[in-house]
Amino acid sequence: MSQTRQLGSALLALLIALPLISAGMTLGSTIIWGGGLLLLIIGTIVPIYSRVHRGDSCSEKSLHCYWGRLFKSKNADS
Amino acid sequence: MDNTLPIDLLHILLALLPIATLLVFLLILEWSAPEAGAVGLFVAAGVGVLGFRMPLPTVAVASAKGVWDAVFILYVVWTALLLYQIAAKAGAFDALRQGIMRFSRNELFLVLVFGWVFVSFLQGITGFGTPVAMVVPLLIVLGVRPQFAVAAPLVGHAWGNMFGTLAVAWLATLQVVSLDANIATDTAFQTALLLILPNFFAGISVATMHSGWRGVRYALPLILIISLVHGGVQAVLTLWNPVLANFIAVTIGFILLYPLTRWPRYRDPLPYEASHMMQEPNSDTIDELPARMGLFAALLPYIILMIVAIVVLVPEPVSNLLGQVRVGLPFPEVSTGYNVICPAAEPYAPFAILTHPGSFLLLAAIPTWLFYRARGYTASPHHADEQGNILDDLVRDAVPSSLAVIAFLILSKLMDHSGQTDVLARGIAEVVPPDIYAALAPTLGVVGAFITSSNTASNVLFAPVQKTIAIVGGLPVASILAAQGAGAAVGNAIAPANIVLGTGPAGILGQEGKVLRRTLPYALTATFFTGVGAWLLVLITGNGG
Numbered sequence: 007m008s009q010t011r012q013l014g015s016a017l018l019a020l021l022i023a024l025p026l027i028s029a030g031m032t033l034g035s036t037i038i039w040g041g042g043l044l045l046l047i048i049g050t051i052v053p054i055y056s057r058v059h060r061g062d063s064c065s066e067k068s069l070h071c072y073w074g075r076l077f078k079s080k081n082a083d084s
Numbered sequence: 085m086d087n088t089l090p091i092d093l094l095h096i097l098l099a100l101l102p103i104a105t106l107l108v109f110l111l112i113l114e115w116s117a118p119e120a121g122a123v124g125l126f127v128a129a130g131v132g133v134l135g136f137r138m139p140l141p142t143v144a145v146a147s148a149k150g151v152w153d154a155v156f157i158l159y160v161v162w163t164a165l166l167l168y169q170i171a172a173k174a175g176a177f178d179a180l181r182q183g184i185m186r187f188s189r190n191e192l193f194l195v196l197v198f199g200w201v202f203v204s205f206l207q208g209i210t211g212f213g214t215p216v217a218m219v220v221p222l223l224i225v226l227g228v229r230p231q232f233a234v235a236a237p238l239v240g241h242a243w244g245n246m247f248g249t250l251a252v253a254w255l256a257t258l259q260v261v262s263l264d265a266n267i268a269t270d271t272a273f274q275t276a277l278l279l280i281l282p283n284f285f286a287g288i289s290v291a292t293m294h295s296g297w298r299g300v301r302y303a304l305p306l307i308l309i310i311s312l313v314h315g316g317v318q319a320v321l322t323l324w325n326p327v328l329a330n331f332i333a334v335t336i337g338f339i340l341l342y343p344l345t346r347w348p349r350y351r352d353p354l355p356y357e358a359s360h361m362m363q364e365p366n367s368d369t370i371d372e373l374p375a376r377m378g379l380f381a382a383l384l385p386y387i388i389l390m391i392v393a394i395v396v397l398v399p400e401p402v403s404n405l406l407g408q409v410r411v412g413l414p415f416p417e418v419s420t421g422y423n424v425i426c427p428a429a430e431p432y433a434p435f436a437i438l439t440h441p442g443s444f445l446l447l448a449a450i451p452t453w454l455f456y457r458a459r460g461y462t463a464s465p466h467h468a469d470e471q472g473n474i475l476d477d478l479v480r481d482a483v484p485s486s487l488a489v490i491a492f493l494i495l496s497k498l499m500d501h502s503g504q505t506d507v508l509a510r511g512i513a514e515v516v517p518p519d520i521y522a523a524l525a526p527t528l529g530v531v532g533a534f535i536t537s538s539n540t541a542s543n544v545l546f547a548p549v550q551k552t553i554a555i556v557g558g559l560p561v562a563s564i565l566a567a568q569g570a571g572a573a574v575g576n577a578i579a580p581a582n583i584v585l586g587t588g589p590a591g592i593l594g595q596e597g598k599v600l601r602r603t604l605p606y607a608l609t610a611t612f613f614t615g616v617g618a619w620l621l622v623l624i625t626g627n628g629g
Contacts, residue, residue: 013118013483020151020490027148028413031141043144046151050125050494053118053487 009056016052019045087423089136089503089510096511098135099504102128102495103535110580111601116594117584118484121491125150128495132502137421145418146501149432150494152413154581156435157212157489157537158482159442161585164217165482167385167449168589169474174461175375176382177225183379184226187342191226191362192294192303193350198222199236199290201310201337204248204283206386207241208334209393211249213537213585214441215241218386220589231595232361234586235602236290242577242610243283245539246275246569247318247330249441250397253539254326257569260544261551267562272322274566274625276329278526278617280315282574282610287311289606295359302354306344313337331398376461384455388448396439403439410434424503481588488596489537492581496536500545505535509549518557522622523615525550525564526571530611533575537582542572560625567618574610577603 023045030039089095105127109120129147132138138146171177188194198219206215216237223233246253254272263271287307291299300307314337321329344350375382397403412431419425437443456462499505509528516524528550532542547568554564576582583596583603592599 010480010483013487014479017483017486017490020487024148024151024155025413027144028415031145031148031416031418032414039141039144042148043140046144046147046494049487050122050491053116053122053484053491057115057119 012052012056016049019049019052023049087420087425087503087506089422089424089507091507091510091514095135095507098131099499099508099511101131102499102504103531106492106495106580110597112597114595114597116484117488117580117587117596118491120597121488121495121580125491125495125498128498128502128504131504132420132498136424136502136504136507138498138502139418139420142418142420142426142501143498145415145426146497147494148413149415149501150497151490152433153497153541154486154490154493156433156440157493157581157585158486159440160212160214160217160445161485161489161588162478162482163442163445163449164214164585165478165485165588166474167389167445167452168217168221169477170449170453170456171382171385172221173474174377174456176377176385176456176461177221179375179377179379179382180222181225182375183382186379187345188351189353190350192291192299192354193306193344194226195223195228195236195294195361196287196290196303196306196310197341198226199228200240200287201334201341203237203241204244204314205334205338206389207244207248208331209249209390209397211245211252212441213582214445215244216582217585217589218389220586224590227362229361229363230587230590230592231598231602232293234583234590234592234599236293238577238582238586238599238603239289239606240286242575242606243279243286243314243573244330244334245533245573245576246279247322247326248334250331251327251329253543253569253572256540257543257547257565261547261565263561263565269323270562270625271565271569272326272329273319274562274621275569276315276319276322276326278566278570278614278621279573280311280319281613281617282570283315284311285606285610285613289609293602294361295354295356298356299359302349306350309340309344310337313340328398377456377459381455381459381461385448385452388451389444392444392447393441396444406438407436409438410436418501420502422503424501424506426501481591481593484593485584485588488584489581492535492537492579496541499535505532505545506549509546513549513553513557518559520619521553521557522559522563522567523619525553525567525618526574526611526614529568529571529573530575530578530607532568533572534579537576537579539569539572539576542575543569546572559622563618563621563625566621567614570614570618571611574607574614577610578607 023042026042027039102124106124109115109123203215203219219237220233288300291303314333317333318329412434414430415432417428528546529542532546550564550568551561554561583599587593587596
């Protein structure tokens with residue numbers, strides 16, 4: 007899945023979470039607002055997931071490799 | 085019943101943790117805004133649950149309110165990027181550059197015109213980040229490097245946030261703190277006096293970005309004239325009508341540019357070499373190809389935007405009528421273990437869709453696209469490969485920006501609903517003696533705007549706290565509230581969600597930390613001098629105002 011699609015899905019999840027939490031809290035339904043909160047967590051975690059899994063410059067799936075992806079900037083200067 | 089938040093070192097440090105995390109991930113680790121924002125909000129939630137006794141329903145409601153607050157800004161992000169794509173694909177920015185160069189070939193003057201004067205003018209009527217998103221492409225076609233093209237308008241527009249957008253931040257302040265008429269007038273006037281400093285330093289900063297002190301020396305007459313008009317006229321007009329003060333001041337400033345282009349100092353090319361702020365213009369689109377449209381057609385989106393905003397917002401009956409169309413979602417009352425209570429809202433922060441700048445941008449985008457299409461600008465053989473991609477490019481640019489804005493606003497609401505912002509504010513007030521509190525009062529405003537990316541939200545969060553601190557410390561309420569408002573305006577230059585509004589159109593998504601490094605010196609300087617100004621105001625106006 008391309009990064010734009012991943013992030014687009016995350017955005018959709020966040021927008022769906024909004025009415026679910028509002029309705030769930032107003033109606034007193036833990037399942038509805040809990041589902042909304044879960045969607046919200048998924049939506050916000052996707053950018054970090056996307057950072058870890060973007061491209062594939064690592065030949066092995068080691069902790070060191072993921073650490074490198076997390077804490078080394080890939081952004082080129084303008 | 086008052087909350088029972090512990091104001092101790094541990095909780096002050098815990099409350100600082102989300103902001104510190106955000107800064108570290110943006111500035112040091114150089115993560116992109118959506119990534120850094122996500123980490124920041126998880127830290128804010130963790131601190132809220134573990135350190136501030138925030139139950140899960142409160143986390144859910146705070147987060148959902150954050151998403152809802154973000155929708156306000158996203159409406160601007162998406163429509164501003166849509167307008168940008170339409171104009172860019174039709175070649176409007178190339179035409180604009182060629183048209184403007186007929187009036188002046190002085191790049192420092194043009195950078196100041198767009199990065200300070202024009203962006204302030206747009207802030208006078210639109211706001212919510214629209215001015216930044218609209219000016220960034222103009223600076224890029226002038227040859228400004230993308231990071232500077234974002235940094236300059238961020239700095240240039242910040243001062244206008246307090247009384248810009250027809251003083252929405254000022255009106256919000258009046259809603260959250262009850263002031264009698266005399267103190268309200270004093271507060272507005274003193275706020276405008278303090279804003280002279282960030283406005284002046286905005287001009288200085290943009291000139292410094294261009295060519296250091298040499299640029300400042302060369303631009304100084306222009307900076308003095310414009311800042312005197314922006315700051316002076318606004319200050320005087322706040323005594324009459326704070327709502328229109330900024331709009332009139334920035335309009336006069338904008339009109340004054342024309343006579344300044346007659347002055348050879350600002351009409352002719354700079355007498356020294358180009359700066360590191362500038363890059364070589366894209367010669368194949370600018371110099372070798374004649375513009376497909378005239379200056380008027382290129383300016384059409386801006387003209388429509390201004391007309392729509394003025395027609396909708398200035399006549400009170402029209403804005404009142406259209407402002408009645410509001411949508412919002414209900415949220416119940418939630419609280420924390422420290423008795424921080426957020427009352428029920430039915431609906432929460434209703435969205436006046438017809439008077440929102442996003443609607444103005446949409447109303448500007450549709451006729452602009454129809455006009456360009458009817459005139460054949462969208463079917464140029466030079467740009468045939470670019471046609472038909474408006475929506476694809478819009479989605480590509482707007483989605484990451486949207487995620488970042490949502491993350492920042494959820495973080496802000498989590499800090500608010502858990503009591504972290506309250507602890508931060510009261511902690512500063514307890515640590516700092518009243519004698520020097522005035523000098524630090526703008527810092528609280530800056531922090532509020534940094535967290536919320538909004539002058540209005542910073543004032544709503546902190547103006548009541550500032551007022552209480554002023555009364556308890558025997559300080560003049562008007563001066564402390566003025567420091568809050570001016571600080572909150574300055575904070576807009578470094579607010580991550582505002583930066584994202586510029587990095588999208590600049591095509592440098594992910595470089596928000598680098599832009600922040602360029603705006604930070606301005607924010608620190610302006611905050612320091614605003615603090616000095618506030619301290620002097622307290623000395624002059626005396627105690628207990």
